[in-house]
Amino acid sequence: MRARIPWLGLAVLFAAFLAWEAVSRGFAGLGDYVPPPSRMLGMLGQILVSGELLFHAQATLARFAGAYALAAVVAVSAGVAFGSSRVLYSFVEPLVELLRPMPSPATIPIAILFLGIGNEMKIAVTAYACTWPILLNTLDGVRGVDRVLRQTAATFGVGPWRTLFQVVIPAASPQIVTGLRVSLAIALILVTTSEMVVADDGLGFFILDLQRSFRIPEMYAAILALAVLGYLLNQAFLTIDGWVMAWHRLGTRKEVV
Amino acid sequence: MNARPSRWNGVALLVALTLLWEAAGRAGWVHRLFFPPVSRILQSFVTLVASGEVLPHVGVSLWRAGLGYLLAALAGIGLGIAMGYWRQAYEAAEVVIELGRALPPPAIIPVAIVFLGIGDMMKVFVIFFACAFPILVNTTDGVRAVDPVLLRTARTFGLGEAAIIRKVMVPAAAPYIMTGLRVALAIALILTVISEMVGATSGIGYFILDSQRSFRIPQMYAGMLVLALLGYLLNRAFLLADTRLLAWYRRGAESA
DSSP states (O other): OOOOOOHHHHHHHHHHHHHHHHHHHHSTTHHHHSOOHHHHHHHHHHHHHTSHHHHHHHHHHHHHHHHHHHHHHHHHHHHHHHHHOHHHHHHHHHHHHHHTTSOGGGGHHHHHHHHTTSHHHHHHHHHHHHHHHHHHHHHHHHHTSOHHHHHHHHHTTOOHHHHIIIIIHHHHHHHHHHHHHHHHHHHHHHHHHHHHHSOSSSHHHHHHHHHHTTOHHHHHHHHHHHHHHHHHHHHHHHHHHHHHTHHHHHHHHHHHO | OOSOOOTHHHHHHHHHHHHHHHHHHHHTSSOTTTSOOHHHHHHHHHHHHHHTSSHHHHHHHHHHHHHHHHHHHHHHHHHHHHHHHOHHHHHHHHHHHHHHHHSOGGGHHHHHHHHHTTSHHHHHHHHHHHHHHHHHHHHHHHHHTSOHHHHHHHHHTTOOHHHHIIIIIHHHHHHHHHHHHHHHHHHHHHHHHHHHHHSOSSSHHHHHHHHHHTTOHHHHHHHHHHHHHHHHHHHHHHHHHHHHHTHHHHHHHHHO
16 A cells, blocks of 8 residues: 655655754854754664663653543443434533533643642543544444444344444444544643643653753654654554454445446 | 434533532532632632733733644645645655654644743744644645646636636635644644643643642633633634635535
């Protein structure tokens, strides 16, 4: 599927790094603010070897995984329940409409009050933020399930639980996956933010701390590491999505042809 | 399933929850200090709005969010059209954009502080950075999805490059562009709050965190209420603009 190597794009990236290197070395004062990429890479190696980077990355990943898993379980279940019953959803609709537009980082201060400044606070805030896209997409997906599918299952005497797991959830899964993908990016944003506001480990804390102690080349190196982490998580998601949803692509492709 | 259930169900639940909150707050079931009754929060809200204490914070947040969003829209749509129209431009920028997009935007805050200090421009830059990607990616997708027949027809009728972009490309890609703008609106608010929490002395994000740190708890909840209202109103305004701008598109889609 992705056999093409973006040579031109890589060349542009390389050229940009070369230009950056030249400019940063050319002007003496600038090097403190924008260290040349070669120094950044050197620093990346250094914080990798010293174990600092891995220590903080591990803390961030653990929070990310906990919060994301929690949100996925809660939001998919809630989405399936509310999507299956309009009456049930009518009870929570105003609540959803009220809470959804509020930018999720605003919950950080409340979470600090009730959960302190530890892992629980960060996981709660991140899970809260991730819940919305998954919930709303699951809701839409479940509502959009073709009636004929449900009726066919009923005609064949399939029980409600089997219908749920073998008809409704698979039929809604493309949208559930969309919600999960959107949440992936949101989870990283909220984890790093909560680490910036209050923490003593994690990549968000690490980057801000490096800036505050004016270790600027290390700061850039840590940011680069975070970008790589984000990229890898996204690729992992796409790979898993490719395996799990292969049946769906196959089916839709046939329809088109 | 058939009849639409009454809207009052939800309102009733909301009222019940509010009453429960009030009772819990008064009785101190949760925590006397951290969980004040709703009436005290509303009272604090009214005082904040009436005294004008919160308005400057809202104004400053809106100004930062608005400027960052506007710049992101200009850059994102402009670059997105270029990348959708010229394959070479797309291939050249592809890797750099994929790399930038993978970075969680809050990570750019320390860089912005190094260059721009902790003033307004730092926040504007962070908001700009975060909002530019969804707008750019959606615009590029939209332009690439334009029906080639439309383009060939326009060329056959002798339209120039600029006219094609303005009269064919942009309208055809408009639904995608609006999707990008809607996603970016939510992101703009999120990043406004985040950047104001990390380094600021004004703005609604700062106001909420500062209220919590100085233990003015009802005021913290009132600040969150202000923020929720702000988010709701901005979203409404966007939907209104969206309906007007894309009315022609929806009508077409219905009749098709």
